Amino acid sequence: MFEPLANLMAWFYEIWPSYGGMIILLTLTVMLVLTPLTLRGTKSMLRMQQLQPEMKRIQKEFKDDRQRQNEELMAFYKENGINPLSSCVPLLIQMPVFIILYRVLHGLTAGQNPDEVTALCPQGGCFNPKYLNESSDLYQSLASHTTMDWLGINLAISPSDALKIDFVTFLPYAVMIAVVLVSGYVQQWQIQGRSQNQQSQNAQQQMIMKILPAFIGLISFGLPGALVLYFVTSNLFRVGQQWVITRTIYSDEALAAGVIETSSEEKADKSAKSDTAKKAIGPSENGKAAGTKGKATPPRNAPPAANKAKGSNKRTSSGRGGTTPSLPQPRPRKKKR
Numbered sequence: 001m002f003e004p005l006a007n008l009m010a011w012f013y014e015i016w017p018s019y020g021g022m023i024i025l026l027t028l029t030v031m032l033v034l035t036p037l038t039l040r041g042t043k044s045m046l047r048m049q050q051l052q053p054e055m056k057r058i059q060k061e062f063k064d065d066r067q068r069q070n071e072e073l074m075a076f077y078k079e080n081g082i083n084p085l086s087s088c089v090p091l092l093i094q095m096p097v098f099i100i101l102y103r104v105l106h107g108l109t110a111g112q113n114p115d116e117v118t119a120l121c122p123q124g125g126c127f128n129p130k131y132l133n134e135s136s137d138l139y140q141s142l143a144s145h146t147t148m149d150w151l152g153i154n155l156a157i158s159p160s161d162a163l164k165i166d167f168v169t170f171l172p173y174a175v176m177i178a179v180v181l182v183s184g185y186v187q188q189w190q191i192q193g194r195s196q197n198q199q200s201q202n203a204q205q206q207m208i209m210k211i212l213p214a215f216i217g218l219i220s221f222g223l224p225g226a227l228v229l230y231f232v233t234s235n236l237f238r239v240g241q242q243w244v245i246t247r248t249i250y251s252d253e254a255l256a257a258g259v260i261e262t263s264s265e266e267k268a269d270k271s272a273k274s275d276t277a278k279k280a281i282g283p284s285e286n287g288k289a290a291g292t293k294g295k296a297t298p299p300r301n302a303p304p305a306a307n308k309a310k311g312s313n314k315r316t317s318s319g320r321g322g323t324t325p326s327l328p329q330p331r332p333r334k335k336k337r
Helices: 002-015 019-050 052-061 066-079 086-108 137-142 159-165 167-193 203-220 225-257 264-292
Strands: none
Touching: 002 019, 002 086, 002 137, 019 052, 019 086, 019 225, 052 066, 086 225, 159 167, 159 225, 167 203, 167 225, 203 225
16 A cells, blocks of 8 residues: 555656655645546535525525425535535545555654664664665665755654754744645635635535644644645645636636626726716716706696796787687786875
8 A cells, every 4th residue: 555655756756856856746746636626626616606595595494494404405415416515525535645645754764773784874873764666766865864854854853853953953844834824724715715605615614624724734743844845735736726716717607607706906997987887978967957957947836827937928819909718817007106
């Protein structure tokens, strides 16, 4: 079980003859293999966000019967091809890889005996690598060294062991742990930032995603530096992967479906277009208002005859200067005294 991974590490060491480079290449390979599962989980999450109104309807309809609610939701997930934990699958699959890598690294750096002197290690105390072919470059390198040095970091010891030596030795390990923590929560920020409503994520999934970065950062303190480097590389890879996903899958599908909010630039552009449209409509409306300006507005409750001007009551001759009976007679003027 351990030999295939050890041989793969030996092959990567021939490509990049560096302990750290070997771990980075191995990590990138694992991440690329898991990429299809990551994309599948992302699309499943997007589908959940699009169907969120129907899911809320089911939750509201069966709010008094939790068992029936779960059954209906599971049937709904199955009908629409949704896996609520799909985004966690790549992380769960990495656990066996992590365990195997831990055992392989322990075997590669085991067997240090200060009194053991070999042709490759005349000073004594060198590694006695397991799972490797003795003719491989990685075996030859480990069997002649007492440390796995990379950029001043001994990848064979843990941050806690480095802290026991002195604080200066511990500093590079502290930087790696900090990168693991920060990059882990950056991923959560990226995923949550794509969701307009945080309730679109499964409750169990939210809990796992919040706890996992802190858990990995905590256990990194007692793991070999090679595994901490594995976490650093995988987290940075996923940050870049989520950046690409946000600008491809979500920009094309989620924006069209109205699942996620537009960026500030897009909002500004929409606002500018709206102002332009208002200006285009404005003059015609102002013209209508200007055309009615100056005209007297008749009282609402006035009788129809009151809307006519005084000069509109004209006399019409009918034989002897009479007026048409339908028109009101003018009021007699008072004589001046």
